[in-house]
Each structure stands twice: as structure tokens, then as C-alpha cells.
Amino acid sequence: MGFNPILNSFLRWEKETPGFIFLRQPVNGTWQEWTYRQAGDEIRKMAAGLQAMSLPAHSNVAILSKNCAHWLMADLAIMMAGFVSVPLYANISAGSINQILEHSESKAIFIGKLDEYEKQKEGIPLFTQKISLDFYGIQEGERVSEWITTKKPIEKIYPWQPDELLTIMYTSGTTGKPKGVMFTSSAFSHVSQIMMDYLQRVSPLPPHPRLFSYLPLCHIAERDITEVLGCLTGASISFVESLDTFARDLASVQPQLFFGVPRIWARFREKILEKIPQKKLSRLLKIPGVRSLVRLVLKKKLGLAKALLTISGAAPMPMSLLLWFDDLGIRVREIYGMTENCAVSHGNQMRLKYGTAGEIMPHTEYRFTADHEILTRHPALMMGYYKEPEMTTSVFTEDGFLKTGDCGTTDPDGFLTITGRVKDIFKTDKGKYVSPSPIEMRLVKNTDIGQVCVVGMGLPQPIALVVLSETGRQKTKDEIRHSLLQARDETNHLVEDYEKLKKVIILVYDWTVENGLMTPTLKVKRNEVEKVFSPSYHVWYAHEETVIWGD
Numbered sequence: 001m002g003f004n005p006i007l008n009s010f011l012r013w014e015k016e017t018p019g020f021i022f023l024r025q026p027v028n029g030t031w032q033e034w035t036y037r038q039a040g041d042e043i044r045k046m047a048a049g050l051q052a053m054s055l056p057a058h059s060n061v062a063i064l065s066k067n068c069a070h071w072l073m074a075d076l077a078i079m080m081a082g083f084v085s086v087p088l089y090a091n092i093s094a095g096s097i098n099q100i101l102e103h104s105e106s107k108a109i110f111i112g113k114l115d116e117y118e119k120q121k122e123g124i125p126l127f128t129q130k131i132s133l134d135f136y137g138i139q140e141g142e143r144v145s146e147w148i149t150t151k152k153p154i155e156k157i158y159p160w161q162p163d164e165l166l167t168i169m170y171t172s173g174t175t176g177k178p179k180g181v182m183f184t185s186s187a188f189s190h191v192s193q194i195m196m197d198y199l200q201r202v203s204p205l206p207p208h209p210r211l212f213s214y215l216p217l218c219h220i221a222e223r224d225i226t227e228v229l230g231c232l233t234g235a236s237i238s239f240v241e242s243l244d245t246f247a248r249d250l251a252s253v254q255p256q257l258f259f260g261v262p263r264i265w266a267r268f269r270e271k272i273l274e275k276i277p278q279k280k281l282s283r284l285l286k287i288p289g290v291r292s293l294v295r296l297v298l299k300k301k302l303g304l305a306k307a308l309l310t311i312s313g314a315a316p317m318p319m320s321l322l323l324w325f326d327d328l329g330i331r332v333r334e335i336y337g338m339t340e341n342c343a344v345s346h347g348n349q350m351r352l353k354y355g356t357a358g359e360i361m362p363h364t365e366y367r368f369t370a371d372h373e374i375l376t377r378h379p380a381l382m383m384g385y386y387k388e389p390e391m392t393t394s395v396f397t398e399d400g401f402l403k404t405g406d407c408g409t410t411d412p413d414g415f416l417t418i419t420g421r422v423k424d425i426f427k428t429d430k431g432k433y434v435s436p437s438p439i440e441m442r443l444v445k446n447t448d449i450g451q452v453c454v455v456g457m458g459l460p461q462p463i464a465l466v467v468l469s470e471t472g473r474q475k476t477k478d479e480i481r482h483s484l485l486q487a488r489d490e491t492n493h494l495v496e497d498y499e500k501l502k503k504v505i506i507l508v509y510d511w512t513v514e515n516g517l518m519t520p521t522l523k524v525k526r527n528e529v530e531k532v533f534s535p536s537y538h539v540w541y542a543h544e545e546t547v548i549w550g551d
Contacts, residue, residue: 004160005189007079013234014040023069026241044153046077055107065112066090070133074110082158085167087218089520094123162186180386190380197362201349203308212255214240216520221343250303261314263522270470295329319355320445342380346416356415374408375401426457432498446487448472461502481547505550
């Protein structure tokens, strides 16, 4: 079979538990299911279809689709056929699709579950052959349904070698153009071992656990958890049908492991507080007997009643939010990593310390530079950036440590705290350098704030750009003004004089993936926010009010 931990794990369960449910896809509210045997048969036929296209050996094959059962089947088929997968974010523009497919020279592309394909398809170059995962309605080029009907399953699976290029993962990027991060098969073998060791330390999953996939599978952390861990443990993997059915689907699945980003956890809190005001919830959680019932009901409604492990990553989670969930009996463990180190660096493990990214993960090394940048090293680091040798050299030290671009500190117990991005630090016109992340983390303790970006390049003092949460939008202007003034003042008491916020600007529309102000993993694209709003900074700064409603 060769050396491919994802594929080899799938083949093991296909042989040992062929009748166990591998994939669950909701369609119009009804779950469609594939056993390991059924999925294996379809994957082999998809691999046969790929080989029949006479692509050059080791060709790059892209996947453009939202998370779905056929995303995993397409990726496993690419592996079986001996090609290199290039997953794309499902909601990117035609221009970005063209940029990535041109750069990667992808010879074919699987087109799957999409919302706006008509706007995206013009980005696919003529040299990239189209393959439709037509289970989801799009029918262009080769059709997988015809392959499944007419092709014979391949018998010989490509024998992967440890150091062969397995996949190219283009970063969503909070700055600059996407970069193609290359991983070998052996990188995922190392990740598999780290994840199993981590689970043994924290909360071992039962045999064939239930997993729930909704964050983009072309994001490294989701791919690690859904595809790598899912295949490793012989999991049953359920997908979300749409954003509108997310709550319904999650509550139906009740997964045993749940991974979210801070924005998702904040939305959970917002939805609960829409039904139960904070004062009432706090009162109920203080009543003996009622507390346990309230916790159980809310966890069940969220879909987390059976979760043995709840994780947050991609960005630091505010301490206030962590403690809020802890009061509900949900202990969220923060982890830290990035695409280039295969999402492996630190994590809260046997010991948990809220407000930190945890301790160094098994089989991993780290250190800091003189200016507090975090460096990491382990066998799962990327090979480098595709077609970018100089850029690759620039992010590695001479002894093989990866420069993460993140700044941090460790406490005496070895717990890491992320203090910001090296490139996010800005200088005020007083010549003082400000790291915005710690200030933002203090501000979002206020539940009226949904999104925040602290800026100040060229201003005497920083200002905060704010998007209100759903809770905040229910309040009057006077109530919001008072709330945000209080948040500003509380924050200013805790920072240096040159970091004190001068103004709070309330912006009228959300920052979203669609308008280009957030990454697909719901992190603010600081550079893009600055491009949009920086022309107004000096006008806002000169305004007589402290809390200002912006454009």
C-alpha cells in the first residue's frame, strides 16, 4: 500500500469494519450515508476515472467544494490514483481560483458543493479539466456519477513513499496573496502520532467516534481532525447541510469531539443569550439542582451534550468567553498551530490554563527569538512554499526551526500566551509601537462587541473599530454608548499610556468572508480592514464624541 497514513487507515477500516458508517451527508434534512465498503467502492471508481484522464504522473488535482462526503472521497481518490491534491476554499472569487490553479498548474479540478459556481467557473483555466461531483447538482466536464456507474474499481493503489509530495494547501492569509504550503505523506504520519498522544493525555475517544465537519476542509486544523483523525480512528463523519441548518445538524449528530474557532464560540453565546438574558442565566446557574439541568439542556441544544473534548483554535479566545462556557460545564481547550507547521505547536493537555495556548505538544520543540517571535520544529513541518524557494528559505532558521510570525511568552509553568503577530504591530505618530491583539482581547469581554480591530498607524493614540454583536444591536444608542465607554475605560486602566484608546468607532456592517474582511476561518484581515477604513481615521479622531457611529 505504500506510506500514506490517511489512505492506509481508511483501507484498514474498510477491511475490518466494512459495514460501519463512514460518511453522513444531509440532503433536504435527510441523512444520506456511506459505509466504509460503499465509500471504498466509489472512491476506487473515482480513482479509475482520474487515471483514465491520462494526466501526467503526480499531477496536481484541485478540489473546489464546501465540506461534504464527496470532498473526502475525492481526496482519497486522488491519493489512490497517485496524484497531488490542491484543496481550495469554496467561497473564493474567480480571480483567486484562477491565481491558484495557474500557480499550481492543476491539471484537473473536482467541482462539488458550491453556492455561487456560476460566478466562479470563469476562473478555471482551459488547461484544467473539470470533474463534477454532480451529487450536488453541478454538471460540467466529467461526471463522477458516470464514473461510479461505468468504471471498474482500481485494483492497484499507488504506493506512496514517505518523502513524496502529497498535497499543496494554499493559505487563506490575513495578508498578501495565498501561498502553496507543501506537505509530504510522512508529515501526516507524524501528525497522526501527535494527535493520538494528545488524546491519550486529554480524553481518549471511543472506538469509531462521531465527528462533525463544518469548518473548511482546506484549512489544516479541520483537515487534521476530520480527515487524518477521522480515518485514523475509523470515525463516522457527519457534515453540515448549510449555514441555516448548522444548529439543527450539530444537535442531531452530538459529536464526541468538537472543534471551533473563537467566532463560532462567540456566536454560540450570542444565540443562548438571545433566548436567556445573562442576568436570568446567571441566577439559574446559582440554584442547586437547577444548575445541572440548565447545563444539560443548553449543551444538548448546542449539540455538545456528548462531547468528550471541545477545542478552539485559529486565534486566541477571550478569557471571559472561556469562563462563560466553563460555567455551562463546557471546558474549551485552546490549541495553537498554523498551516506551515501542520497545525502542531501547543495545546492545553492534561493541565488546562485558560487564556493560554497550552503547553508544547508531544514530539515538538520551540523557542523564541530576541523579539519574542515563536519558532517551532518537528517532522511535520512543511516541505516549503510551492515554487517559492527564496520565500521558503526566509521562514526557516539555519537549524530547521519555522518562523511562525507570531509573538508570545511562556509562564513559569510552560504555558504559552500569544501576544500578537509580528506584522500586526503598528507605530503611532508618537513613535510608540503598539501590539493590538492584547487590547482587542480585553475589549471583547464586552458581549455587545462582536468584532474588533484596534488600529492607529499615524495617529497620536490607538482607536478601536467595532462591529456590534446581535446582543448589542438590540440595545439603544445610549445603552451602547455607555457600554462601549465602560469597555474602553476598563481597557485603558490596564494598558500603558501610549496604548490607551482614544475613540471607539461603531461600523454599520459585519466583516465577513464574502466582503473580504475575514478569512474563511473567521479571522479579521487587518490589512483589508485598514484599506477600507483608514481614510476616515483622522476625521474620527478629531470628532468631539468618544463613541462614534461610522459609515
